[in-house]
Amino acid sequence: MELRQLRYFVTVVDEGGFTRAAEKLHVAQPGVSAQIRQLERELGQPLLDRSGRAVRLTQAGSAVLPYARAALTAVDGARCAVEELTGLLRGSVAMGTLPSCAPLGVADLLASFHERHPGVEVTLTESDAGTLLDGVRDGGLDAALVAFGGSAPEGLATQTVLDEYLVAAVRPGDPLAGRDTVPLRALADRALISLPPGGGMRAILDQACTAEGITPRIAFEAGDPGVLADLASRGLGVAIVPESTARDRADLCGVPIVRPRLRGTVALAWRAAGPSGPAAQAFLDHARTSLAGFTVAAS
CATH class of the missing domain: 3.40.190.290 (D-Maltodextrin-Binding Protein; domain 2)
Structure with a gap:
């Protein structure tokens, strides 16, 4: 089992198909298919159902996916830890936001972080509150600006x-x-x-x-x-x-x-267990500092 196979598998799931995954990975589609079939042969079970128009996870694939994500996160974290010691932070960070949160300076937040850490790839996703909260919980997003009423969502830490x-x-x-x-x-x-x-x-x-x-x-x-x-x-x-x-x-x-x-x-939310690696931790620290100046409390 190779890390490349796990990365291809996770990317196909995240992108919803082999074609988009190949484009994301900058490799030929047959190469992606071949590596995932090799992974399936090693595990002895199909991980993806290819019978329909959309690629879907099999029961075995659903069981393997969190372990594949964890393995890739661990490797990326180890690489980032070494690079951080040399003064160069690398990795990737995924942030989510509600469309209505644009006035809070999301663009400035991302631009200033990129200026400090140009080696970190940052992506931004706009969606509804429920989707964003699920994304933070399952690790697809490192942090998100969300809105809610009452107490903070379960399993998440927040900064109002x-x-x-x-x-x-x-x-x-x-x-x-x-x-x-x-x-x-x-x-x-x-x-x-x-x-x-x-x-x-x-x-x-x-x-x-x-x-x-x-x-x-x-x-x-x-x-x-x-x-x-x-x-x-x-x-x-x-x-x-x-x-x-x-x-x-x-x-x-x-x-x-x-x-x-x-x-x-409206709060910045992240997993209560903490960021997944040095890049995510650096981004969270930066976001919390940047957003602190926007705080408005109900009177």
Whole structure:
């Protein structure tokens, strides 16, 4: 069994097929297929089901995958440890983020880390909160900016970046604009403007509506809270946004939602067991320092 075979196997799984894996590895596809077949012969079981249009893991493949990942991580960690002693950090880091977290300076964070450690390959994935949390837990992501309500997700360590109440944002002149607060039930018949399903802020709204027996009337969805605010400022509905988003807009009135109060947290999350290697540790230290300046707490 060779490390190359394990790397090819993991890449095929991650890329969803032999063609994309070969492109990722910069090798010919027949070479990837041959190495994985050799691995399967050594293990005595097929690891991949090739019968359909998409390559799928067999039961044996699912059992082998975490060990293959662990072996590659260990080798990469050993290599990085030696290179770190010589003053040159190498390796790879995978970060995830919600689309709505762009204003937190994600691009600057990645650029400044690359400037410090040009030998580390950094990748960025945008997705919904649930997918990102699963990615951090299973090792596909080293860290992610996620949103959630209540306590921190199980199995993860977090650093809070934003901790805010959600408000109903409307343009001046709207019937809600002069109110001090608005009960969630009072929004049942209003056209709401919200993040799409899967986002942490949307999950908080959906869970609260379910608990109150309300079916929200979502008229517009967008992945950026700034876009939600723009739509509300044009009178297209009530935007459910973080308090700071409405507070920074002269063309919006942010009305606190009560009964219940809706509160969300945006945090940097990573595995509670710690980073997978020196490169990931360096990135996590850099990210935690960079994001510390964005901290906003609910009042």
